[in-house]
Structures are given as structure tokens and as C-alpha cells.
Amino acid sequence: MELNARIPAGPLEQKWDRHRFDLKLVNPANKRRYRVIIVGSGLAGASAAATMAELGYAVDCFCFQDSPRRAHSIAAQGGINAAKNYQNDGDSIFRLFYDTIKGGDFRAREANVYRLAQVSLNIIDQCVAQGVPFAREYGGHLANRSFGGAQVSRTFYARGQTGQQLLLGAYQAMEKQIGAGTVRMFARHEMLDIVLVDGRARGIIARDLVSGEMRAFGAHAVVLATGGYSNAFYLSTNAKGCNVTAIWRAYRRGAGFANPCFTQIHPTSIPPAGENQSKLTLMSESLRNDGRIWVPRSQGDTRPADQIPDTDRDYYLERLYPSFGNLAPRDIASRRAKEAVDEGRGVGPTGIGVYLDFRDAIRRLGQSVIADRYGNLFDMYRNITGENPYEVPMRIYPAPHYTMGGLWVDYNLMSTIPGLHVIGEANFSDHGANRLGASALMQGLADGYFILPLTIGNYLAQAKLEPIAEDHAAFRDVEAEARQRLERLLAINGTRTVREFHQKLGKLLWDFCGMARSADGLRFALSRIPALREEFWRDVRVPGSAADLNQSLEYAGRVADFMEFAELMCHDALDRAESCGGHFRTEHQTAEGEARRNDEDYAHATVWEFTGVGEKPREHRESLTFEYVPLSQRSYR
Ligand SMILES: Cc1cc2nc3c(=O)[nH]c(=O)nc-3n(C[C@H](O)[C@H](O)[C@H](O)COP(=O)(O)OP(=O)(O)OC[C@H]3O[C@@H](n4cnc5c(N)ncnc54)[C@H](O)[C@@H]3O)c2cc1C
Secondary structure, eight states, X not given: OOOOOOOOOSOGGGHHHHHHHHSOOOOHXXXXXXXXXXXXXXXXXXXXHHHHHHHTOEEEEEOSSSSGGGSGGGGOOSOEEOOOOTTOSSOOHHHHHHHHHHHTTXXXXXXXXXXXXXXXXXXXXXXXXXXXXXXXXXXXXXXXBXXXXXXXXXXXXXXXXXXXXXXXXXXXXXXXXXXXXXXEEETTEEEEXXXXXXXXXEEEEEEETTTOOEEEEEOSXXXXXXXXXXXGGSSOSSOTTOOSHHHHHHHHTTOOEEOTTOEEEEEEXXXXXXXXXXXXXXXXXXXXXXXXXXXXXXXXXXXXXXXXXXXXXXXXXXXXXXXXXXXXXXXXXXXXXXXXXXXXXXXXXXXXXXXXXXXXXXXXXXXXXXXXXXXXXXXXXXXHHSOOTTTSOEEEEEEEEEEOOEEOOOTTSBOSSTTEEEOGGGBOOSOTTSOOTTOXXXXXXXXXXXXXXHHHHHHHHHSOOOOOOTTSHHHHHHHHHHHHHHHHHHHHOOSBOXXXXXXXXXHHHHHXXXXXXXXXXXXXXXXXXHHHHHHHHHHBOOOSOSSSOOHHHHHHHHHHHHHHHHHHHHHHHHHOOSOBTTBOBTTSBOTTSOBOOOHHHHOEEEEEEOOOTTSOOEEEEEEOOXXXXXXOOOOOO
16 A cells, blocks of 8 residues: 655745646646536535536535435534635634644644645635625624633634534535436435456445435546544444445445544533433533633532532633643543543533533623523523523533544545545544544535645546446446445344444444553453444344335444454554544653653554454554644643
8 A cells, every 4th residue: 555645845835836837737628527526415415516616527426314415524613724814813724733733632634734724714704705604793794702721712603513514515506416416315325345447436325314215326536524433432423324334334445443432521511411322412612712611629529510619619721720720732632521520520410521611701791792692502401401501610521523534635635446536534634633623614624625625636637547337247246246345234133223232332432542542451442342333243233124214224334344444443543652632542642641642653644454344454654744833742731
């Protein structure tokens, strides 16, 4: 497997401009001769589909939801970053670049991150032009708030529904193309595998989830925009349908998988209430602009919050990180919450939680200002917990939320399989070992609106692709494999539900490859996962048939892939004998309990190559060099 990142030469700030000039172009009249498959209609996929069709390409777009508008991106709450410096508080492209490299604990590629910061400016203009209703100041300027890991206000938002509003913008742009016939939309279709011809990505096998019909779709190139895999943990803040299948199937066919263990545990989710819960709900990071995080100073203090005086409260983030306070980055805020709970200072009926308290902000600003800023989030909290957060502090606890790992891509967003491009959360790029809040929407839209539509042209212009028929043997073979897999799942007829297995796997990952990891724990998980996978294939019960709508079958296929993927995640976490960002190995910490990196041995992205189920994957490395932000111990104190 060759890892050529194709980083353009020249000074950092000129790389993208130069590269755009050097990219081969497809003549406008020729673009319609190229068909591109985009799997995913979230912010990354919808923005790419709309832009590529606008450029003239023929696009086929797929999603498993009943409408592209229901992609998980719709759940994003808090905002999207951009280095506009509207606040005149010292922001700049370089500062956003710097914050992202540092926030990711020096495990991202400098050239990509700088380009992301540059392109962030265009995203806001594009979305405003589409009519996205960003919050505005009284005078009409776009408003900003702060997110973790930054000392400037650069987050643009639409109340607590930023993802929804951005997605409506991208969706409308795509709908225009659907109306024009340049995008063919296949909703309720699930990609089950990717098809390679002569080593290049030339199509996919997808199943119509309503009729059960399986079909081959051919194209000149394939783009995966299929989101993140936090649901490997079973409980996460992601929509229940989020999964690893598309990128896992591509990995099995030769795409390198980078840093699978880099997962983000978000500090402000509503704590789990019991064993049978199926999902966790995020309380947006934006709440940390005004909410203060605390636990009782002493263990076992069960007094109601309003009876605990300030002298008996520990505002631990403000105490430990005076420069960033409650806006310390997510990995750090999560670890400190876990530490407080492990010390017996947790709050709420289960003791698994810390307070996020708006008492002081309400006193200072008034309830109506807080309601204007976060009203829908407060309503959501109240509906779920039955507690009124205007009167009692919210209870929060860390939860799996985002995955920085994903398929390896070069500067052109192409994977190690020629013709297979990967965008949005599904790729590994830009966030290193910890993503800063409000940067996922930025990256997804940067990839979809501004980067991929140009870089994919460079591939198409040079690839010399023969026309491909969907009855080509390669399509028939992969389709037969996909069909056999479904039949195998249905034939097991065991005694346990898919959910039971998923829950078990998730707990194993959470306990041993979650917020804190150790070599012993990871070895234990690696010894358990193959046995659990074997039990799954022997004893799972999948009712119904493959010939019509069967949600148990859909779920079983996704969990079967999580069962294989979990092993890769643990291998990667064990292999990386250092702590960095969200990857916290308990053996590698400073005296103050912070992550201790080992730059000498691990300043690289680890890229894994599939060698067979249950086999140790082959390791490759992309070295990371830091010319513009010198490697240093990350500090937010
Ligand atoms: C609760 C929550 C709040 C968040 N808030 C913010 C925020 O405020 N700011 C921020 O920057 N980030 C936020 N994030 C992160 C951000 O929302 C995501 O990283 C981002 O939306 C991912 O976009 P995407 O386009 O890559 O993937 P998604 O939006 O997840 O879309 C994936 C698409 O792929 C399709 N798909 C997947 N697999 C298949 C398959 N096998 N076959 C066919 N289709 C498939 C799906 O149908 C879907 O259309 C939040 C995340 C969560 C969970």
C-alpha cells in the first residue's frame, strides 16, 4: 500500500492556490459524460452532490434514510467555525489553523488543516447566500460564540439547530439539481459493498431497503460521505442508524484505514439513566459559553444543588485551566469529568454525572437571554429528564460522539483505492487526535462544496476510464457475495437479538477502548472480541426475509461490521503506546494527569491494511512534520 499524501510544494499559505492551478481540469462540455456515485447525503455528501452537479457532472447520490434531509448532520446543534474575525478579537486563518493543529494534539497534516482554515471563509458566504438563517447581532452582522479550545469567538450558529439549517441549505441546492435531472437520488438505499475494476473504484452494490432489491450501480468514481462510527460503542450521541459499513467494506477491498482508535468522547451528554437505554442525547458544547461545570468538593455530598454553597463546590475546569475555564477542549473536559465521578463526587441518582449550571448566567443576563441562546436545548433537556434547567443545574456526562479516524485520504481526498474519494466524518483528515467543537460541519462543507469537486476532476481528467457495464463480472461477483452474506445472517436463526450483541460489544469497547485505555485492558478486549463475533454468527436471530423491508436485517449487517471493526480499533489503540488527544493511555500521562505524547515514535498517522478477518492488519505510517506549529506540550492552563 502506497501512502503518497500529495502535499503540494511551496509556502503553506500558497499550497491550495497553487494546487488548484496545477489540477487538471475536465472541459465543461465533457463533464456530463462522467458519472460519480456519492454515498451519503449529510452535509459532506449533499454539498458535494449539489456542487458537482452544478459543475456539470452526472451524480448518483445514496442514503439509507427516507429523505436526504434526515442524514445525521441534521442533529448538529452548536455551530460552525470560520476565521472571519467579525468580532475583531484577534482571529485569523493562521489562528484557526494553529488552534486546530494544537487541539488535535499534533496528529493532523498541516497542509490540509491550513486549507480548511482558508476555505472556512467561503463556507459562511456560500451558506448565507443560500439563505441559511445564522444568528445575527442587533445591527445585522452575523453573531458568533465561542467553542472549546479557542480564545476567540468564531462559531457561527442558528440557535441550537445549526446542522439542520446548514443541511436544508445543501439539500435545497441538491434538490435543484435533482429537479434538473443532474442528480439521481436513491433514498432508502444502503450501500453493501464497493466494486473495483482493474484496481479502481467503479461502482457499488446497494440494496433498496423497501423492496429488498439488490442492484449494481456503475460510475467513473465513487465518493463515500457516510459519516462516523461512534455507534461501535452502542451508546453514543449519534443517530441510531450511523454505522461503519461503507468504509469498512472499502477497507476490506484495499482502502487504508487511518487512526481508527481516535474517537471523541463529548463531555456534555445527558448521563445514561439505566441499562436499557438505546441512545444518548447531546447537550451542545455551546452551553459551556454560559454554563459553569462543577461537582461537590467532598465525596458523597448528596445535598440538592441549590443547598450546596459556593464554598463547597469545585468548579474544577475553572480551577485547573484558568485560561480556558469551562471551554477547555473536549478530551480534557471529558477526562476531568470522569476523574470527578471516579473519585465519588458525581451527582444525580446514579452518581454518574457532573453539573452544568446556568444560575450565574441567568442572574447576570436574565432568563430570556439564555432562552434566546439555548431555548431548544433547554426544552430538550427538560423533556428527557423531567427537570427544569432554568431552575436546577443540568446533569451531564461524557459520551462517544465523533470519530476522527476514518479512511486515509491524500490531499485530493482520494483513498488508497484509485477513484475512491472520502469526505466529511468518514475520512481521517484534519482533526488529528481530538476535534475542536464546531469544526466537523466546517470540514464536511469544505470537503463537499470547495475541495472534492475540484480534486476529483483531476482524477477523472487523467484516469482514462473505459465505459463500464453493470453486468461486468466484477459487479456480479460482489453482488453475489453481498447476497450470500444476507442469506447467511437470516439462516442462523439463533436465540439472541442483534441489539443484545451490539450492547455487549459496545460495553467492551467503552470499558477498554473508551475514555481511558491501558495495554492490559486492550489485550483483554482483543481476546474477547473474536469470541463475541463467533457467538454472533452462531446465535444471532434475524427474523424476516431479504425480499422486503427488514430493519433487523439492516441492523444485523451493520453490527456484523462493527464486530470486525472493533478489533481494528483496539489493535490501533494498543499499537499507539502514547497518549494524545482523545486517545488516553493510562500508562502515558503527566504528573498532572494530562496526555503525554511520544513524538519521537508516534508523530504519524497509522494506516491499516486489511489482511483477513481475525488476522492482525498490516501497519503503514504517514509521517507528520510540523514546520509552522512547532511540536509542544499542549497546555490550556
Ligand atoms: C448530536 C450531535 C451534535 C453535533 N453538533 C455539531 C456542531 O454543532 N458542530 C459541528 O461542527 N459538528 C457537530 N457534530 C458533528 C457533525 O454533526 C458530524 O460530524 C457531521 O454532521 C457529519 O456529516 P457527514 O456528512 O460526514 O455525515 P452524516 O451527516 O452522518 O451523513 C452520512 C450519510 O451517509 C449515509 N450513509 C451511511 N452509510 C451508508 C450506506 N452504507 N449506504 C448508503 N448511505 C449511507 C447516510 O444515509 C447519510 O446520508 C455533532 C454531532 C452530533 C452527534
